Amino acid sequence: MTEKFHIATGLAKIGLYLRAEGWQQAESESLTPTQGQILVHLVRRGPARITALAEELAVTQPTASDALSALIRKGHVEKRSDPADGRASLLHVTTQGRRVAEVMAEWPDALLSAIDTLETGEQAVFLRGLTRMIRELQVRGAIPVQRMCATCSFFRPNVHNDPAAPHHCAFVDAAFGDAQLRLDCGEHEPAGESETSTLWQKFLGTSSGEVDAPPAATGETS
Numbered sequence: 001m002t003e004k005f006h007i008a009t010g011l012a013k014i015g016l017y018l019r020a021e022g023w024q025q026a027e028s029e030s031l032t033p034t035q036g037q038i039l040v041h042l043v044r045r046g047p048a049r050i051t052a053l054a055e056e057l058a059v060t061q062p063t064a065s066d067a068l069s070a071l072i073r074k075g076h077v078e079k080r081s082d083p084a085d086g087r088a089s090l091l092h093v094t095t096q097g098r099r100v101a102e103v104m105a106e107w108p109d110a111l112l113s114a115i116d117t118l119e120t121g122e123q124a125v126f127l128r129g130l131t132r133m134i135r136e137l138q139v140r141g142a143i144p145v146q147r148m149c150a151t152c153s154f155f156r157p158n159v160h161n162d163p164a165a166p167h168h169c170a171f172v173d174a175a176f177g178d179a180q181l182r183l184d185c186g187e188h189e190p191a192g193e194s195e196t197s198t199l200w201q202k203f204l205g206t207s208s209g210e211v212d213a214p215p216a217a218t219g220e221t222s
Contacts, residue, residue, distance in 0.1 A: 017110075018111070021108045022036070026104070026123070028103075029100050030074075030103065031070075031100070032067065034068075036104040038067055039077070039100055039101040040104050041053065042093045042097075043098055043101040043105070044184075044186065045186070049082070049089040050065060056144055057144075058143060075094055075096050076093065076100055077093055077094065077097055078094055080092055120179055124177060124178035125178070127179060130183065135151070147186075148181070148184065148185065148188070148197075149169075150181075151190060152189055152191060153190065154170040155167065155168075156169070156170060156171055157199060157203035158202055158205060160175050160176065164177050171187050
């Protein structure tokens with residue numbers, strides 16, 4: 001087996017662990033994993049329409065609809081009119097749902113402890129590699145577009161001479177390094193297609209190259 005297959009095998013094992021933990025965590029709150037993901041998403045991103053939720057979570061609209069119906073029955077989510085379109089509804093997390101989401105949003109202690117075994121430099125290299133992999137999956141349309149630094153209009157890659165903090169975030173006006181790269185940022189502002197390509201080339205340390213196709217979104221049964 002080549003290195004890439006060993007890496008894929010390792011990621012699959014971590015994925016199995018996270019999936020099992022996700023089921024246990026959701027069951028402890030009498031939820032399915034999809035219901036838990038919806039609650040956490042609504043708390044982190046704010047009210048949303050069902051179509052947007054399905055797209056962001058990469059599930060079908062019927063799956064999202066079934067999960068939301070259960071969450072509404074349990075009193076975790078409620079529908080309110082969309083101020084921008086009276087014919088549409090936005091889904092809001094209730095106070096009860098927010099308390100449950102806080103529990104669901106916690107990462108397993110075992111996972112955080114495993115990450116702590118990596119040196120700071122190793123964490124930076126690992127996070128940079130994850131960014132590249134997620135970007136490629138986006139380009140191929142395998143996963144929904146993620147709110148990460150590498151596709152954000154506030155991102156200024158490799159503009160500082162400090163190897164520990166070569167990048168700059170224009171939103172907070174601060175330098176940062178690979179170890180602080182975000183894969184899901186609440187302040188993310190999507191860069192345009194051409195701007196994203198330029199940012200990506202600068203992030204990789206290249207001045208020119210083949211332009212990637214624009215990221216595309218895709219569509220679990222609860």
